[in-house]
Amino acid sequence: MSFPQRKAAIVGVYNTKQAKMLEGTPWTLALEAIQGALDDAGLKHSDIDGLSSMMYDASLTAQQMWVEQLGGRPMTYTSHGIAGALVTKAAATIAAGLTNVVCIYFGNAGMRAGPSKQRAAAEAAPVIRKAPRVPDWDFNIHGAYMSAWYALWTRRYMDQFNAPYENLAEYPVIARYHATLNPASLMGERGEITVQDVIDSPMISSPLHRLDCSLDNDGGYAILVASAEVAKNCRKDPVWVLGGGEGIYTDFYMSFTDDWINDNGQSVRRASDIAFAGAGVTRDDIDVTGMYDCFPVTMARNIEEMGFCKVGEGHEYIKEGHLKLGGKLPTNTDGGLLSHSHCGNPSGMHVVEVVKQLRGECDARQVKDAKIGAVLSQGYAVHGVAGVAILGKD
């Protein structure tokens, strides 16, 4: 395994304001994010020659329009996927000489991911004459949606490993603590919470309570990955892409088998093993991580599949506090998807936070002497699509 280490770096990152309702459109929020990342890097829009869309419409035709928006001249690379994988693929493609500055971008305004989306649609059309038709095996036919789906995963995990709910409920407590140290987070100003607060919050889909569930808000972000040559002239120190990997399996919340949680691992394990081998670092070398944390069970399974603990022990790892600032694997120091922001397709924000940590820009939530970070993106089924990037500074 020979990943082209230190041939490309993250040179610019930016989160727009994250909030329940923002002015603008997905396009204008993404544009604001791209401009912010360009300023962060000290680059111009005409320096971008590759695009990786995280937009809800990431089609080739939509990306063409973004190429037109960003200078109206030919670019040389497009891709799509989730953020950890997009960073990795951008770095590999830059190392191969096909492109120089890749922009990963997302913006969302007014598109809810949770059940309120369908509720609003139902209320807007008070006279429903025909039931809406969806693909034959769509989980919406059965009244499922994301929180209910992760509730099924949580219940299975708890039963298979005799994992107490209270262990998993420690994760929202950690995430909220981190958010209190992040002025940009949605929930930080509400203060810290306890496990009892999580248990006392309304039941959404058993065993998940409201405080176990992701936020559902607007926002945008952008990430610029550039060649070493471009990076040396950028405004800030480069955050090198040391390694990475992508994993993909199963369909969009439709197919399941009884090996859902097994010792061999699934997409996240594949992506992680490739990433760590390519980067030439071990799990013990990681100073800080950003991991897609849409529900507590996702975090438990993340650290198991990434190899930070054994399968079935993630809930204990959470309970023991290792993910908290000051612990051995500080994770999602911005507050993550439960307490910072879930803007719809938010995996890029885990990259943004790890980059800020490695640059030493995190103020009250700074991990001391952070030199090597790991990012895990996941989604499109529980651990269906996975992207890992290992990042480091000089």
Add this chain to the structure above:
Amino acid sequence: MTQPYNKPLPQRSPENEPFWAGLENREFRIPKCNDCGHWNWVPYPACRNCLSTDQDWALTDGKGKIFSYTVVHRGPGGFRDDVPYVLAMVEFPVGARTPIVLGTMVDVDPDAVHTGMPVKVVYEDIEGEGVTIWHFAPDA
């Protein structure tokens, strides 16, 4: 006048017609590969295991056990007035790599549902929509 059904329904794709016709006849069918014997849920045009396109819509006895479940307290769209309702993943013990099928539970006390609980498929004809859907009920 009864309320029209306002929840999402399957589009009943032509390639899956034997499945949907089966539900009308109170039969729950899962594609089974004639070359390697693998059961494939959800259905795809070729077998996941050997890529053969020689699959039959094999009849099951409609009986399985709960792999996982949740009691939904906040329902989307047309489900919002059904809460609390039970959503279950049910394993059909037909062979290696057991297919798991998602469905809502009916005729059940939510507090009595547990992993491993024996269940059976039950059927609901949706009036005016030309489709039958499946649910699960306790298999006493």
